[in-house]
Amino acid sequence: MIELRHVYMVYDASTRALNDVSFRVDDGEFVFIVGPSGSGKSTILKLLAAELRPTEGSVSVNGFNIGTIRERDIPYLRRTIGVVYQDFRLIENKSVYDNVAFVMRAVGAPLRIIKKRVPYVLDLVGLQNRSRRLPKQLSGGEQQRVAIARALVNNPDVIIADEPTGNLDPVRSVELMELLEKINKMGTTVLVVTHERELVNQLEKRVIAIEHGEVISDRTGGYYLDEL
Amino acid sequence: MNFKSQFRPDIAYFLKEGLSGIRLHGLMSVAAVTVIAACLLIVSTFVLIAYNLDVQIDSLASQDEIAVFVDDALSRDEARALELSLKSVPNVAAVTFIPKEEAFDRYLEQLGEDAYIMEALRDDNPLRDEYRVIMKDVSLHDETVEGLKAIAGVAATNSDKELSDRLGHIKRIVNAISYVLVAMLGAVSVFIISNTVRLAMFARREEISIMKMVGATNGFISAPFVVEGMTLGLLAGLIAFFAEWVVYGYISERLVRTSGIFEMLGFVQFWKVLLPAMLVASAVIGVLGSVLTIRKFLRV
Numbered sequence: 106m107i108e109l110r111h112v113y114m115v116y117d118a119s120t121r122a123l124n125d126v127s128f129r130v131d132d133g134e135f136v137f138i139v140g141p142s143g144s145g146k147s148t149i150l151k152l153l154a155a156e157l158r159p160t161e162g163s164v165s166v167n168g169f170n171i172g173t174i175r176e177r178d179i180p181y182l183r184r185t186i187g188v189v190y191q192d193f194r195l196i197e198n199k200s201v202y203d204n205v206a207f208v209m210r211a212v213g214a215p216l217r218i219i220k221k222r223v224p225y226v227l228d229l230v231g232l233q234n235r236s237r238r239l240p241k242q243l244s245g246g247e248q249q250r251v252a253i254a255r256a257l258v259n260n261p262d263v264i265i266a267d268e269p270t271g272n273l274d275p276v277r278s279v280e281l282m283e284l285l286e287k288i289n290k291m292g293t294t295v296l297v298v299t300h301e302r303e304l305v306n307q308l309e310k311r312v313i314a315i316e317h318g319e320v321i322s323d324r325t326g327g328y329y330l331d332e333l
Numbered sequence: 334m335n336f337k338s339q340f341r342p343d344i345a346y347f348l349k350e351g352l353s354g355i356r357l358h359g360l361m362s363v364a365a366v367t368v369i370a371a372c373l374l375i376v377s378t379f380v381l382i383a384y385n386l387d388v389q390i391d392s393l394a395s396q397d398e399i400a401v402f403v404d405d406a407l408s409r410d411e412a413r414a415l416e417l418s419l420k421s422v423p424n425v426a427a428v429t430f431i432p433k434e435e436a437f438d439r440y441l442e443q444l445g446e447d448a449y450i451m452e453a454l455r456d457d458n459p460l461r462d463e464y465r466v467i468m469k470d471v472s473l474h475d476e477t478v479e480g481l482k483a484i485a486g487v488a489a490t491n492s493d494k495e496l497s498d499r500l501g502h503i504k505r506i507v508n509a510i511s512y513v514l515v516a517m518l519g520a521v522s523v524f525i526i527s528n529t530v531r532l533a534m535f536a537r538r539e540e541i542s543i544m545k546m547v548g549a550t551n552g553f554i555s556a557p558f559v560v561e562g563m564t565l566g567l568l569a570g571l572i573a574f575f576a577e578w579v580v581y582g583y584i585s586e587r588l589v590r591t592s593g594i595f596e597m598l599g600f601v602q603f604w605k606v607l608l609p610a611m612l613v614a615s616a617v618i619g620v621l622g623s624v625l626t627i628r629k630f631l632r633v
Binding site: 147154157177180181183184185187188194196207208210212213255259 | 400502522539540543544545546547548549550551553554
């Protein structure tokens with residue numbers, strides 16, 4: 106579960122990134138966070154991953170309090186979150202399989218579990234036949250699915266996707282959203298930060314709209330606001 | 334699936350990744366190892382010289398003999414008569430008279446092949462009659478020398494203890510140089526390791542940022558780089574040890590030949606201590622250098 110309560114984030118005297126932001130995302134929800142560039146979306150994502158700490162207010166992620174979390178506990182918080190980026194951020198010289206296996210290794214998973222889990226997750230994102238390829242041998246959509254497999258493989262409570270369709274064509278974008286929906290149906294909370302009006306309106310999920318560091322709308326089954 | 338409780342250090346993985354880092358930056362690794370080995374060699378040479386001086390000083394200081402030179406103005410009989418006065422000085426155990434002719438012969442003997450140069454002086458012997466005084470207690474050396482010098486007819490004294498005091502002065506200088514070198518070259522070595530590891534981390538920054546993002550602990554991320562730094566350090570230590578073997582042999586041979594009195598310990602007498610000491614020092618340099626870089630790099 107994610108909960109922000111009266112969160113203020115001030116970078117310096119002139120930059121106020123978040124201004125009294127409160128919302129809550131329950132386990133198993135699928136939520137879009139929308140808003141123009143510079144509205145504060147990225148700040149929210151950084152807070153959730155404990156890359157930043159709130160200036161004021163409280164941020165709670167899967168039982169961790171971001172304001173007070175100890176430095177050495179941050180890795181354990183991050184194991185409960187899977188992040189997918191717009192630019193995929195895959196390791197170029199590792200195969201698809203190794204890109205995914207590597208993150209299991211990084212959290213100390215035993216080899217026999219890695220060997221079972223990685224093919225399962227690659228199958229889930231439809232890349233079972235691409236496991237030996239290098240990222241550059243894949244299309245953009247496939248690379249993003251590798252990124253999703255990597256985010257999923259440690260079985261996080263929440264998947265956070267930051268503009269996941271930013272580099273994809275409309276058809277691939279729809280496929281990707283369908284994949285995220287499938288993952289959500291399996292019980293994982295999904296939080297998607299996006300600009301894509303069409304996609305948001307098509308899926309009819311909960312939409313939290315942010316502008317100038319404030320929540321201006323939070324509607325379940327909502328639409329991308331026209332004025333954004 | 335939370336692996337927190339199942340986590341155990343994956344030694345094979347750390348070794349593989351660490352060693353691959355060294356291979357990846359082969360030239361830089363070779364340069365780093367060479368410079369660090371040179372630093373270690375310089376430091377260990379100075380430390381060994383200081384140690385040898387120490388041993389030499391101790392052995393000289395433990396000599397219980399004092400040479401007492403008789404005033405030239407005294408006749409042979411007067412010189413012989415000094416024996417009683419010398420024996421009456423406290424702490425004197427035994428006294429042996431050495432006439433200057435015998436002293437000259439001994440001197441020629443010491444010179445060996447070069448003795449012919451001095452042979453011409455036999456009739457105009459520049460040496461003095463002397464006594465060899467043996468002390469009961471070496472620790473009372475200074476008081477004994479004072480007592481001997483107070484006797485009329487005694488021109489000068491000489492003992493290994495006096496030489497040992499002079500060597501003590503040299504040793505303090507060598508020690509001071511050693512400390513400065515340890516600090517300076519140690520810092521240089523740490524800096525070099527730290528730079529090499531920085532290069533390795535920079536090449537893998539994307540991987541590191543992904544590892545952080547998925548919740549790898551700093552320990553897990555750092556371990557391969559610590560392995561890399563330590564391996565570079567250990568390699569340098571090993572090379573420096575063998576280089577020291579050669580250099581030490583050369584120095585001790587030269588020093589013994591030119592000084593005539595200064596004896597150095599054989600390498601075999603201390604290599605069993607030197608090798609582990611150098612390996613530990615180089616491993617510490619390696620770990621310290623890598624940890625310094627890692628700490629800076631991982632601060633997010």
